[in-house]
Amino acid sequence: MHLEHEALVRGPLDAIFAIATDVERWPQLHPAYRWCRVLERQPGRLVFEMAGRFRGWPARWTAVQDQFPAESRIEFRHLRGITTGMTVQWRLQPESDGVRVRLIHDLILRWPLIGRLASDLVVGPVFIDWIASQTLRSVKREVERR
Numbered sequence: 001m002h003l004e005h006e007a008l009v010r011g012p013l014d015a016i017f018a019i020a021t022d023v024e025r026w027p028q029l030h031p032a033y034r035w036c037r038v039l040e041r042q043p044g045r046l047v048f049e050m051a052g053r054f055r056g057w058p059a060r061w062t063a064v065q066d067q068f069p070a071e072s073r074i075e076f077r078h079l080r081g082i083t084t085g086m087t088v089q090w091r092l093q094p095e096s097d098g099v100r101v102r103l104i105h106d107l108i109l110r111w112p113l114i115g116r117l118a119s120d121l122v123v124g125p126v127f128i129d130w131i132a133s134q135t136l137r138s139v140k141r142e143v144e145r146r
Contacts, residue, residue: 003129003132004103007101011098013072019139036048045064046065048063061081064076076089078107086128087106107119
Protein backbone atom coordinates (compact mmCIF):
# COMPACT_ATOMS: atom_id res chain seq x y z
CA MET A 1 0.00 0.00 0.00
CA HIS A 2 1.29 3.40 -0.95
CA LEU A 3 -0.73 6.55 -0.27
CA GLU A 4 0.08 10.21 -0.66
CA HIS A 5 -1.87 13.19 0.65
CA GLU A 6 -1.01 16.79 -0.02
CA ALA A 7 -2.21 20.23 1.03
CA LEU A 8 -1.05 23.79 0.76
CA VAL A 9 -0.99 25.24 4.27
CA ARG A 10 -0.95 29.01 4.58
CA GLY A 11 1.26 29.46 7.60
CA PRO A 12 4.89 29.33 8.74
CA LEU A 13 6.83 26.12 8.22
CA ASP A 14 8.02 26.05 11.84
CA ALA A 15 4.40 26.17 13.11
CA ILE A 16 3.43 23.27 10.83
CA PHE A 17 6.47 21.28 11.92
CA ALA A 18 5.70 21.94 15.61
CA ILE A 19 2.08 20.79 15.33
CA ALA A 20 2.96 17.75 13.21
CA THR A 21 5.58 16.57 15.70
CA ASP A 22 3.42 17.23 18.78
CA VAL A 23 1.55 13.91 18.67
CA GLU A 24 0.50 14.37 22.29
CA ARG A 25 -1.80 17.17 21.06
CA TRP A 26 -3.28 15.23 18.14
CA PRO A 27 -6.29 14.05 20.22
CA GLN A 28 -7.16 17.76 20.61
CA LEU A 29 -6.86 18.32 16.86
CA HIS A 30 -9.15 15.49 15.76
CA PRO A 31 -11.55 13.29 17.78
CA ALA A 32 -10.47 10.11 15.96
CA TYR A 33 -7.31 10.18 18.09
CA ARG A 34 -8.35 9.21 21.61
CA TRP A 35 -5.07 9.39 23.56
CA CYS A 36 -1.30 9.45 23.23
CA ARG A 37 1.33 8.40 25.75
CA VAL A 38 5.03 9.10 25.29
CA LEU A 39 7.19 6.09 26.11
CA GLU A 40 10.59 7.62 25.35
CA ARG A 41 11.73 11.14 24.53
CA GLN A 42 15.13 12.07 23.09
CA PRO A 43 16.23 15.10 21.11
CA GLY A 44 14.72 14.67 17.65
CA ARG A 45 13.09 11.34 18.51
CA LEU A 46 9.92 10.24 20.22
CA VAL A 47 8.53 6.78 20.91
CA PHE A 48 4.84 6.84 21.69
CA GLU A 49 1.71 4.75 22.00
CA MET A 50 -1.51 6.06 20.57
CA ALA A 51 -5.10 4.90 20.28
CA GLY A 52 -8.01 6.03 18.23
CA ARG A 53 -11.24 5.10 16.57
CA PHE A 54 -11.17 5.17 12.79
CA ARG A 55 -14.46 4.83 10.98
CA GLY A 56 -15.88 3.24 14.12
CA TRP A 57 -13.09 0.68 14.53
CA PRO A 58 -10.71 0.85 17.51
CA ALA A 59 -6.99 1.03 16.82
CA ARG A 60 -3.90 1.14 18.98
CA TRP A 61 -0.27 1.30 17.93
CA THR A 62 3.25 2.14 19.01
CA ALA A 63 5.48 4.21 16.77
CA VAL A 64 8.79 6.02 16.67
CA GLN A 65 8.97 9.54 15.32
CA ASP A 66 12.25 10.94 13.99
CA GLN A 67 12.47 14.68 13.37
CA PHE A 68 14.67 16.25 10.71
CA PRO A 69 13.99 20.00 11.04
CA ALA A 70 16.91 21.03 8.78
CA GLU A 71 15.33 18.93 6.00
CA SER A 72 11.73 19.94 6.88
CA ARG A 73 10.91 16.26 7.25
CA ILE A 74 9.36 13.98 9.88
CA GLU A 75 9.41 10.19 9.74
CA PHE A 76 7.23 7.74 11.64
CA ARG A 77 7.74 3.99 11.83
CA HIS A 78 5.02 1.85 13.38
CA LEU A 79 6.50 -0.72 15.77
CA ARG A 80 3.36 -2.44 17.14
CA GLY A 81 -0.29 -2.73 16.23
CA ILE A 82 -2.10 -3.71 13.05
CA THR A 83 0.06 -1.24 11.10
CA THR A 84 3.39 -2.69 12.28
CA GLY A 85 6.01 -1.88 9.68
CA MET A 86 4.21 1.12 8.21
CA THR A 87 6.35 4.14 7.44
CA VAL A 88 4.97 7.65 7.25
CA GLN A 89 6.83 10.69 6.00
CA TRP A 90 5.81 14.30 6.38
CA ARG A 91 7.61 16.49 3.84
CA LEU A 92 7.26 20.25 4.09
CA GLN A 93 8.19 22.41 1.10
CA PRO A 94 7.95 26.20 1.28
CA GLU A 95 6.17 27.85 -1.66
CA SER A 96 5.37 31.45 -2.46
CA ASP A 97 1.87 31.27 -0.93
CA GLY A 98 2.41 28.80 1.91
CA VAL A 99 3.95 25.41 2.65
CA ARG A 100 3.22 22.30 0.61
CA VAL A 101 2.72 19.43 3.08
CA ARG A 102 2.94 15.88 1.76
CA LEU A 103 2.12 12.79 3.79
CA ILE A 104 3.47 9.54 2.37
CA HIS A 105 2.33 6.21 3.83
CA ASP A 106 3.84 2.84 2.89
CA LEU A 107 2.70 -0.48 4.32
CA ILE A 108 2.77 -4.12 3.40
CA LEU A 109 1.26 -6.22 6.15
CA ARG A 110 3.47 -9.20 6.89
CA TRP A 111 0.59 -11.64 7.13
CA PRO A 112 1.08 -14.93 5.30
CA LEU A 113 -0.75 -15.10 1.95
CA ILE A 114 -3.12 -12.15 2.50
CA GLY A 115 -0.87 -9.39 3.86
CA ARG A 116 -0.45 -7.42 0.67
CA LEU A 117 -4.11 -7.79 -0.29
CA ALA A 118 -5.25 -6.72 3.17
CA SER A 119 -3.00 -3.64 3.19
CA ASP A 120 -3.78 -2.65 -0.41
CA LEU A 121 -7.53 -3.32 -0.41
CA VAL A 122 -8.68 -2.76 3.18
CA VAL A 123 -6.28 -1.19 5.67
CA GLY A 124 -4.92 1.42 3.26
CA PRO A 125 -7.99 2.64 1.40
CA VAL A 126 -10.52 2.24 4.21
CA PHE A 127 -8.58 3.31 7.30
CA ILE A 128 -5.20 4.92 6.53
CA ASP A 129 -6.54 7.06 3.68
CA TRP A 130 -9.34 8.35 5.89
CA ILE A 131 -7.24 9.21 8.95
CA ALA A 132 -4.35 10.67 6.92
CA SER A 133 -6.69 13.07 5.12
CA GLN A 134 -8.38 13.97 8.44
CA THR A 135 -5.02 14.56 10.15
CA LEU A 136 -3.72 16.75 7.34
CA ARG A 137 -6.97 18.73 7.27
CA SER A 138 -6.79 19.21 11.06
CA VAL A 139 -3.18 20.42 10.98
CA LYS A 140 -4.02 22.82 8.13
CA ARG A 141 -7.04 24.17 10.02
CA GLU A 142 -5.02 24.63 13.24
CA VAL A 143 -2.13 26.44 11.54
CA GLU A 144 -4.38 28.69 9.46
CA ARG A 145 -6.59 29.45 12.46
CA ARG A 146 -3.59 30.99 14.22
